[in-house]
Amino acid sequence: MSSIVELNNITKRYSNKVVLSTISLTINQGQTLILLGTNGSGKSTLIRIIGGFIHPTTGHRIVNNSQQPKIGFMPDRFPKHKFTSQEYLIHMGCIQGLKKDYLHQRIKELHSLFHLQLSDQPMRYFSKGMLQKVNMMQSILSRPDLLLLDEPLSGLDVSSSLEMISALQELKKQGVTIVISTHEPAMLQRITDRIVTVKDASLFEHEEQQVFNEGASLVICRFKDMSLANQFSSHIGVISSSTANSLTSFYVHEDSCDTLLLEILQAGGSIINIDRKGV
Template identity: 35%
Template sequence: MLVELKDIDKTYDRKSVLKNISLTIDTQEIIAILGGNGVGKSTLLRIIAGMERPSSGKIIFRNKKMNIGYVPERFPKNIRFTPEEYLNYTAKISGMPESIMNKSIPDLLKRFKLEQFNNQWVMNLSKGNIQKVGIIQAIIKRPDLLILDEPLSGLDSLAQQELLEIIKELKKEGTTILLTYHESNLFHKVIDTTYRVENGVLTKETDIVKEPIKLLEVEYLNESHVEKWDEIISIERKKDKLLLYVQAKDSDKILYRLLQLQGSIIRVVTVEAPEEDNR
């Protein structure tokens, strides 16, 4: 056991947000907390991260000095440092040795394609690049528990794949990961346990029914035309064609957009979820 929640309740202005939640988080486990907007997922993560106190109940940590990395759904924007300056600052105040900082920070900036923005303040970057900075500040210290609230928000497909690889690396090193995400199959193959929050109650999903996936093969378009579309699970380039993987329920919407861009639709087929290295 790494963390245990016992009978957690959270109330705002007499409105109950979380009700009698008990949860055991084990070492080296990847847990997904799913649910609709406004159901209390973010509140639960903030309580586990120590950012908020529960109204009642208690949280037990195996180690009171546990190293927790936390990425909120909306990472602060008004940061008047360059990415490298900000990451060095946060690493120093967390007590990270300078020798590790000097190696890890440039490596992670490169992996997330951020080294080219080291002459700009974080506050002037795009939403996706600000999100990358937030993710790096959480993972740089190789935390015991990594908490990610909607980490895919704003990330392009290459950055999403890089995050997935880093999550797998961290798990191998012993990190426990707790995350939320919205309508994505990206994490399905690495998640150990899934819970759902509904009406303030946390329940364990014993059998996840995966949505059918459609492969849309299209010509005469570049990745830049479609990479920011939230409905696309992954993109693959094969010579002059793009292979787009989307949930079946979104396929008509995506086809309409592709035709508006004057893309040529080659085929539409139902497939298994794409392999991780194609995402």
């Protein structure tokens, strides 16, 4: 497998603060790499160095000169604009040198992929989830080879997260290399190849299952009676649960998953999605 970007002995300092200390990382083509770490640990700094948007204090970022990757970037902060999503994406596309005809078609396609209606509504009235979708759309407008996503799921409800993840799954299938910083690794389990934590200015590579609680499954369901969601959150084997937009998600130990599914159905709940990668 050939590498798309290599970082060699990189140190990044802001004034006297060392954020990354002589780290090395090779990102291979087609790989999906998850970056974990507490707030302020240096994930965004690392993503920006991978993308070549900021320079390391010392060390080298190496890309194959004959195959400079086309990079898409979704920053963690996205301002509320006076533009509509279409106007904004046209501006972004023009800056990237894309042709108007291509852009109109691509923008339509991306709105449909993310189930966001094209409208005259300025983005300053958009919800956090809608803004995240537009942020993601701008990052893949030009069909990048390397996609860098800084906390793409933050502030999204379960159904928007699933839409985002299935779009990422599709991009992965097309061979796009993806780097994602996140606080929600379990949601991304099905597309993850590698997990690296940024801690104390160093990088630590994980065994995937260490992070995913050995065979934990993700179950997403809908209850008409929301008190059942609370009831099932204390079901044996449930590691964590959350509810948003009338959908409830449970991370459950694999050996308790069948019992949980059966009991949810018997209680009148509907199963919307199951990810049983651990089986």
